[in-house]
Structures are given as C-alpha cells and as structure tokens.
Amino acid sequence: MLAVRSVTKRYGSRVTALDNVSFEVDAGQVMAVIGANGAGKTTLIKCIVGLVRFEGEVVVGGIGVSRDGRGVRRLIGYMPQDPAFHSDLSVRETALFYADLKSAPPQRARELVETVGLAAHEEKKVGELSGGMRQRLALAVTLLANPPLLVLDEPASGLDISARLELRQLVQDQRKEGKSILLSTHWLEDVPHVADSALVLNEGKTVFLGPATELAGAAAPSSRLFLRLNGKGPEAAPIIESLANGAVEDTGDWLVVSCPASRKAQIVEALVGAGIGILDFRVEEAPVDSAILQLQKSKGGRP
Amino acid sequence: MRATYAILRKELRDAVQSRWLLAFSVTFALVALALSMVQGRAGDLSEQGFNRTTAGLINLCLLLVPLLGLVLGASTIAGERDRGTLLTLHSQPISSSQLLIGKYLGLVVAVWMAIVLGFGVAGLLMAFVNPLTDIWHYALFIVLSAALATSMLSLGMLISVVSDGRLKAMALAVLAWFVLVLLYDLGAIGVALSVSSSGRSLTLAVLGNPVESVRILAVMSLEPDLQILGPLGAYLTEELGKLTSVILLSSALVAWAALPLVAAERLFRRQDL
Numbered sequence: 001m002l003a004v005r006s007v008t009k010r011y012g013s014r015v016t017a018l019d020n021v022s023f024e025v026d027a028g029q030v031m032a033v034i035g036a037n038g039a040g041k042t043t044l045i046k047c048i049v050g051l052v053r054f055e056g057e058v059v060v061g062g063i064g065v066s067r068d069g070r071g072v073r074r075l076i077g078y079m080p081q082d083p084a085f086h087s088d089l090s091v092r093e094t095a096l097f098y099a100d101l102k103s104a105p106p107q108r109a110r111e112l113v114e115t116v117g118l119a120a121h122e123e124k125k126v127g128e129l130s131g132g133m134r135q136r137l138a139l140a141v142t143l144l145a146n147p148p149l150l151v152l153d154e155p156a157s158g159l160d161i162s163a164r165l166e167l168r169q170l171v172q173d174q175r176k177e178g179k180s181i182l183l184s185t186h187w188l189e190d191v192p193h194v195a196d197s198a199l200v201l202n203e204g205k206t207v208f209l210g211p212a213t214e215l216a217g218a219a220a221p222s223s224r225l226f227l228r229l230n231g232k233g234p235e236a237a238p239i240i241e242s243l244a245n246g247a248v249e250d251t252g253d254w255l256v257v258s259c260p261a262s263r264k265a266q267i268v269e270a271l272v273g274a275g276i277g278i279l280d281f282r283v284e285e286a287p288v289d290s291a292i293l294q295l296q297k298s299k300g301g302r303p
Numbered sequence: 304m305r306a307t308y309a310i311l312r313k314e315l316r317d318a319v320q321s322r323w324l325l326a327f328s329v330t331f332a333l334v335a336l337a338l339s340m341v342q343g344r345a346g347d348l349s350e351q352g353f354n355r356t357t358a359g360l361i362n363l364c365l366l367l368v369p370l371l372g373l374v375l376g377a378s379t380i381a382g383e384r385d386r387g388t389l390l391t392l393h394s395q396p397i398s399s400s401q402l403l404i405g406k407y408l409g410l411v412v413a414v415w416m417a418i419v420l421g422f423g424v425a426g427l428l429m430a431f432v433n434p435l436t437d438i439w440h441y442a443l444f445i446v447l448s449a450a451l452a453t454s455m456l457s458l459g460m461l462i463s464v465v466s467d468g469r470l471k472a473m474a475l476a477v478l479a480w481f482v483l484v485l486l487y488d489l490g491a492i493g494v495a496l497s498v499s500s501s502g503r504s505l506t507l508a509v510l511g512n513p514v515e516s517v518r519i520l521a522v523m524s525l526e527p528d529l530q531i532l533g534p535l536g537a538y539l540t541e542e543l544g545k546l547t548s549v550i551l552l553s554s555a556l557v558a559w560a561a562l563p564l565v566a567a568e569r570l571f572r573r574q575d576l
Contacts, residue, residue, distance in 0.1 A: 049394050052575040074396040084387030086313075088320065100309040101395040145396075 001027045001149055001180040002048065007056035009043050009204075017043040018054070019204045025180050025197075027148070030171060032195035032212060033184040036292060040204040041184040042081060045153050048182070049078045060149060074102075077147040081154045081184075083138030087127030091118050094126055095140055102145040112140040132163055139170070150174060150181045157186070168194055189261055189285065191215060202292050215295075223264050224284040225257040230277035239274055243267050261285065306397040307405040314379070314409020324417045327371060331421025335360055339429050356429065357437070357444045360422075361521045364448050369514055370480050372414060372452040376459015377476035379406050380571070381469045390576050399572040407460055407564060414452045419445060443524050447517050454513040454559035461563040464571045487512045505538050509552070513559040516552040523549065 002025040009018040018040045025031045035041045046052045048060070050069030058065040058072075065072040085094050095109035113122055116136040121129070129137065135155070142150060152171075156164045164187075171181060171194050183195060191198055191212050198215040200208035208215055229236055233250055240248050243266055244259040259267060264283060271278060318324045339356040380403070383389040392402060422445045430438065459476055466472035482490075491508035509515055519536035523545060539548045 046576065051390065051393055053573070070396050070398045070401075073394065076394075078394045080390055080394065082387065084391055086386075086388055088317075097309065097313060098395065101306050101392075101397055103305055103396075141391075 001025055001029075001061060002182065003057075003059045004044070004048065005057040005059075007044070007047055007054055007058060009040075009047060009052060009054040017204050018047065018201075020056075021199075021201070021204075021206055022056075023197075023199050023206075023209055025149075025182060027180055028175060028178045029197065030175055030181040030183060030195045032191045032198045033182060033201065034186075034188060034191065034198060034215075034292075035184075035201035036186075038203075039201040039292075041201060042153055043204075044201070045078070045151055045182070045184060048151060049073060049076060074145070075147055076149050076151055077142035077145065078151045079138050079142040079153060079155055081157060083134055083141075085126045085134070085137065085141075088125060090123050090125055091129070091137055092122040094137060095122075095144070098141045099144050104144045104146075108144060108146075109140075112143055113137075115143075116140045132159055135159060135163075139167075143174075148179055150179055150183075152181065153184045154186065155183070156190070164190075188215075200292060200295060207292060208295055223259060223261040225259060225264055225267060226282040226284070227255045227257065227271075227278060228253060228280040229255060229271070230279055232276045235274070236271055236276050239270050239276075240267055243270060306395070307401045307408075310392075310397070310402060310405025311409040311412070314406050315413050318410070318413035323375075324413050327414075327417040328421040328424075330367075331418060332425040334363060335422055335425035336428060338363075339425070357441050357521075358525055360444060361518065361525075364444070364451070365514055365518055366484060368418070368448050368451050369455045369484055370477075371417075372455025373459040373462070373476040373480050374473065375410055375414065376407075376456040377462040377466065377472040378469055379410060379460065380463040381466045381472035382463075384467070385469045393576055400568050403460065403464075403564070403568050403571055407456060410456050411453055414456060415449050418448050418452060422448065440525055444521055447521050450556050450560070451513060451517040454556055454563075457560045457563040457567075461567040461570075464567040464574070483512055483514050487515060491515075506543075506551075509536070509539055510555040513556055516555045516559075520549065520552050520556075 004024070005022050007018055007021045008016065010016050021040075021044060023031070033041050033044060043052065047054045048058050048065065050058075050065040050072055053066075060072045061075045063071045063075070086097075089097065091113060092110075095113050096106055099106055099109040113119055116139050118133060118136055118140065121133060126134065126137065139155070142152070155167055159167065168190065171183065174181060185191065192215070195212040197210065198208060198212045199206060200215065227236075233255060236255065237248060237250075240255070240257055243263055244257050245263070247258045249256040257267065268278065268281070335356065338359045342355045342359065380389065383392065393399075422441075426438070426441055426445070429441075458479060462475045462479065463472050466475060491511065494508070509519065515536075519539065522536060523540065539551075543551065
C-alpha cells in the first residue's frame with residue numbers, strides 16, 4: 001500500500017531532516033513511527049502526503065507522490081499533529097466543507113461527526129472547541145473519504161487517557177476494516193498493542209525497523225514508580241529489588257523505583273500479594289529519547 | 304473542479320461574513336452619490352449628465368480599488384499560512400493550482416460584487432436625475448474598476464505566496480500600492496527617459512502599470528484631451544492612435560491579471576509546507 005524508498009529531505013545545505021529512509025506498509029498493516037521531537041517523524045509524513053519536496057520515492061497505491069500528489073492524497077486520510085481549521089466555521093460546516101473537498105457525500109460528514117462524539121457540538125464554532133474536541137473533529141475529517149491509508153501524526157498528543165484508549169480502539173477498528181495505518185507516536189508503550197511493525201528515527205536516520213514486538217524488547221522503555229506504602233518499606237524493598245532490575249530509593253514518604261515499563265504491574269501485584277498496603281502511587285514514563293538511546297546501544301550503534 | 308468550487312465558495316462566504324464586501328459597497332455608493340450631489344450643486348446637472356461624476360470617480364477609484372485588490376489578495380494565502388489552515392487545506396486531494404485559483408476566483412467575484420453593487424446602486428439612483436445619454440461611460444468606468452481590481456488581486460496573490468506571514472504580505476501590498484499609484488507616473492517617465500528617449504520605453508512604462516492603463520482607458524472614453532491624459536497617455540494616443548492604444552492597454556490589463564497569478568502558482572507549487 002505504501003512504499004517509501006531512499007527518502008532524503010534536506011533544508012538548505014546544512015540540515016538533513018531525513019536521511020535515506022526506506023520501508024513498506026502492506027494493506028491492513030499498522031506501522032508506528034517513533035522518535036523524539038525533531039527526529040524527522042513529521043517531515044517523513046509530510047513527504048508521504050506530498051507537502052514537501054524530497055529526494056527518493058514515495059508510492060501510495062501504485063501512484064508516485066512526486067508525480068501526482070493530488071492522486072495520492074485521494075488515498076490518504078492525514079491527521080496533522082496540530083490540526084488547524086477555520087475558527088469561524090462550525091463543526092458541521094467544517095465537516096461539510098472538507099467532505100466537499102474530498103468529494104464525499106454530506107451524509108458521511110454528518111455520520112462521522114456523530115461517530116467521533118461531536119453531534120451535540122455541531123453548531124459550535126471551531127474556535128470555541130477544546131483541544132481534545134478539535135482532535136476528534138480532525139479524526140472525522142481524516143476518515144471522510146474512507147481512504148485505504150491513514151496517516152496519523154501524533155494523534156494522541158493532547159488527549160487524556162480515556163481518549164487515548166478510544167483512539168487505540170479506533171486504530172484497531174480501522175485495521176479490521178482492512179486499512180493501512182502509519183502512526184507517529186511518542187508513546188513507546190502503546191506500540192506493541194497497536195502496531196504490527198515499527199520504525200524508529202533519530203536525527204533523520206533509521207535506528208530500528210522491524211516487528212513491533214521486537215522493538216519492545218530492544219528498546220526496553222523504563223518507568224519510575226512512586227509508591228507510598230503503609231509503613232512496610234523494609235519488607236517491600238527485597239520484593240521490589242527482585243523484580244525491578246533497577247534502582248530503589250527511599251525518600252521518606254515515597255519509595256521511588258526505577259524499572260522496565262513492563263514490570264510496573266508485576267511489582268504492584270507482588271506487593272499486594274505480600275500483604276503490603278499501597279496507600280498511593282504515581283507513574284512517570286521515561287522520555288522516548290532514553291529508550292532510543294538504549295536501542296542504539298543494544299544495536300551496537302553510536303549513542 | 305468540485306474542490307476549486309468549494310474553495311471559491313468558502314472565500315466568497317468569508318468575504319460576505321467579514322462584512323468588508325458590504326463596507327466597500329456602501330463606501331463606493333456613498334462616494335459616487337456625494338460626488339454627484341456636489342457637482343449637481345456646482346452646475347446644471349442635466350447638461351453634465353454622468354460624465355462629470357464619472358470623471359470625478361476615476362481618480363478616487365484609482366486610489367481605492369488598487370488598495371482593496373492588493374490588500375485582499377495579499378492576505379489570502381499568507382493568512383491561511385499564519386493560521387495553520389494552509390497545511391490542512393493542502394493535505395486534501397487538491398492541487399496547488401486548484402487551491403490558488405479557487406481562492407483567486409472567490410476574491411474576484413467578491414470584489415466585483417462590491418464594485419457593481421456600490422457603483423451600480425449609486426448609478427441607478429443618479430439615473431433618476433441625470434440624463435441617460437452618458438450612462439455607458441459610467442458603465443465602462445465600472446467595468447474598468449473591476450478589471451483593475453482583477454489585476455491587483457492577481458498581484459496581491461503573488462505577494463501573498465512569497466510572504467511568510469500576513470504582516471509581511473500587508474507591508475509589501477501597501478508598498479506596491481504606493482509605488483503603482485503614487486510614485487509610478489513620475490518615476491516611470493524619469494526612468495524611461497533616462498534609459499532611452501525612444502517611444503518604446505515610454506510605451507513599456509505605460510504598460511508596466513495597470514493603474515496607468517486603466518487611467519488612460521477611462522480618460523480616453525470620457526474626454527480624450529491630451530492634457531488630461533497625462534504625458535504617457537498623450538504620447539500613446541498621438542503615436543499609436545486611439546484604437547491601437549485601447550487594444551494595447553486592454554491587453555496589458557489582461558496580462559496583468561494573468562501573469563502574476565501564473566507566477567504565484569509556479570512558486571506556490573514549489574513551496575514546502
């Protein structure tokens with residue numbers, strides 16, 4: 001469905017935003033594109049949608065984007081990182097305007113406004129919508145023409161946890177319908193659950209390309225778990241140390257545990273199983289940069 | 304085609320909702336009526352007909368219409384760029400040409416509506432007290448105003464495409480207006496004569512400014528007096544004759560409406576978003 005071949009994007013003679021990136025996404029497959037800010041994710045997506053000129057080749061459904069950008073965009077539903085709409089139009093008018101641009105029937109626009117949960121707000125001006133609502137509207141616009149390829153640039157940014165779960169469900173539903181999806185994300189933890197394959201970019205270069213399940217092992221994203229226990233810190237320490245495979249620090253009120261992200265739940269489960277009451281807990285995910293650094297180290301690359 | 308039409312309608316809707324279209328229509332109508340009334344008090348209206356009013360309106364039109372066209376044209380793409388909506392629009396199944404032409408045509412229709420409504424309503428009211436013999440001159444003046452707006456919108460679009468923000472586009476539009484409307488007549492003659500004193504450079508100087516082309520065409524239709532035509536107009540009619548001058552000046556206006564738009568499209572297609 002999507003073939004990206006040796007794509008390089010340079011801004012001027014000094015900045016190389018993308019350096020010889022190649023991959024393919026088959027029909028009905030989901031690929032996650034992961035990277036820190038400035039890694040080249042958005043530039044890659046702009047190349048695919050035909051919004052910037054580049055060296056190399058992008059082919060969508062057999063059509064080259066450099067040759068027929070408009071034809072390629074007929075096959076793509078693109079959701080930008082910060083979707084911007086005309087603030088003076090209402091939700092309904094926006095959906096109808098973009099339906100017109102995509103040659104989609106007006107009925108489809110009405111249905112999608114309802115599907116994304118904006119039916120009650122359809123007369124609201126876009127300028128009055130919250131960030132999450134605007135993201136939902138963008139999703140409706142993305143799906144208007146029922147395109148075979150969805151390109152979603154950081155769709156979870158600015159969404160709360162429940163909206164993220166809804167989005168994850170939506171990605172699954174679209175995949176079941178046979179759509180191919182390219183999903184750029186910061187959320188490394190989500191990747192094995194939503195994607196079949198993953199591409200990790202760092203400074204415009206590919207540092208990982210393979211099955212999403214392999215990425216989870218190679219990158220090993222880490223978390224910091226903050227636990228407030230019912231005074232049984234000394235009893236808890238050996239249990240945590242046996243599972244955490246990382247540092248444990250007692251700050252008095254809180255026990256701070258650094259551990260692989262996949263171990264968090266096991267630690268909590270083990271503590272509860274040992275009769276240690278957890279009064280409160282918080283989780284802090286490590287930024288994606290550190291996971292990518294680890295990935296580079298594990299692949300023998302230059303950190 | 305459907306996408307271009309959707310963009311055109313959106314542009315027209317914006318013009319109606321932002322009320323600038325109504326404001327300019329009312330301004331044009333009031334100015335035309337006020338001028339007609341002032342000139343009516345100064346002499347016998349029935350003898351002067353529409354011609355006096357038209358002559359008075361030409362100068363005003365040559366100031367206002369270019370400013371309107373340039374500023375509106377300049378704000379369109381640059382404004383979308385500032386709001387971030389250009390990326391959203393461009394990521395739809397629409398080409399750069401369709402987007403640009405849709406926006407341009409939407410603005411052209413809106414400005415034509417403002418001009419025809421404003422001067423048209425005033426013309427109808429004036430027709431009750433003026434003899435209708437000269438009404439064709441007034442109608443031609445409306446057509447020339449619309450033609451001038453069309454070419455200025457095209458230049459405005461080019462400014463909009465090369466500007467990275469609305470503020471810069473506005474500044475460039477005002478600068479272009481200042482040069483074309485206020486500085487050109489003297490500056491062009493000076494430059495043309497200093498480069499070469501041949502008739503060719505003077506002709507090029509006339510054709511190089513749509514405001515000057517419209518001014519000469521309007522004056523020629525009313526009163527082809529050599530003094531009123533100005534140095535460039537006088538040279539043109541004396542050397543080439545009236546018919547050739549009209550054809551040449553009209554062609555120049557068409558070129559001014561087309562060439563900046565073509566250049567804008569070429570540049571816009573090559574831009575990264």
